[in-house]
Amino acid sequence: MFVLESKLINAVQLKSNKEAHELADKLLNIWQNSETNIRSQKNTIIQLLGIFCWNQIKNISDNQSLKFCETEKNKLLSKIENDESENLDEILHEIVEYYTTNQNIFTKGCENPLIRRALDYIYNNSEQKISLDILSDHLHVSKSYLSTLICQNTGSNLPNILTTFRIEKSLLLLTYTDKSVSEISKEVGFQSDSYFCQQFKNIKQITPKKFRTITKRDLC
Structure with missing residues (x-):
């Protein structure tokens, strides 16, 4: 048990x-x-x-x-x-x-149930290819309507949200697993290690390897 x-x-x-x-x-x-x-x-x-x-x-x-x-x-x-x-x-x-x-920077404070469903779907499938076409089909709404609602309720757009979610997941994998940066990059949905490292540094102002070094040290 x-x-x-x-x-x-x-x-x-x-x-x-x-x-x-x-x-x-x-x-x-x-x-x-x-x-x-x-x-x-x-x-x-x-x-x-x-x-x-x-x-x-x-x-x-x-x-x-x-x-x-x-x-x-x-x-x-x-x-x-x-x-x-x-x-x-x-x-x-x-x-x-x-x-x-339900605990990510976009769903907190979002009251629109459709967008909360959209954000949950994006988060749970962020390792896969997700587009407005795929998302609008899943939610049974028009692509333009969904795009407008996402922007209004999150202040961001689908590509940025998707990248943010992937980086969020990579933080957890870097902290709590021993998987390589390359393995983590693929697991969270990035097509290349170099692009993952670039986006990671853009968002966190630090490289994935440096982040892992700091968090592993802090957990000791």
Whole structure:
């Protein structure tokens, strides 16, 4: 059980949405098959929520963002504590979804549900080719309408958002895995290592290798 929970924590920290949901299902199945009592299930979910939240806020310094994170955590905590059992599986998956997809610089503060869906889709598929054509087909809206809404609600455009998401994912892989820069570049969706390094430096003002050196040192 501990190994499974650790894998789930790692998947959430790396924002591996699909893997995290699959691990959550495995955990729920174990509880069901072993007839684990509801109080024990709730305690485990609360502990996981606390870890997910801590990993989210540990590098945040501004009070407004910290307050936002705490408020969202308390909403989820309230759902756990008020649930009688039937919805615990849904609540765990909601928590996993929140901490793997809804915490990026564009979705924070975005109230438009269509654009939040678009941003979630972009984030979860950022390693693949994504265009306005693909995205508008997925959301069943016109390309021009979607482009306008993205700009209005995020202050950016699809190429910039896609690059930002890819760099966000690379930060996690550089920090928490030993994969090479070349492997990470391909995994997050860049066509070449050189372009990845160029975009990384443009956004972070540091090279991927230097970033890894600093973060690995800070984690010691």
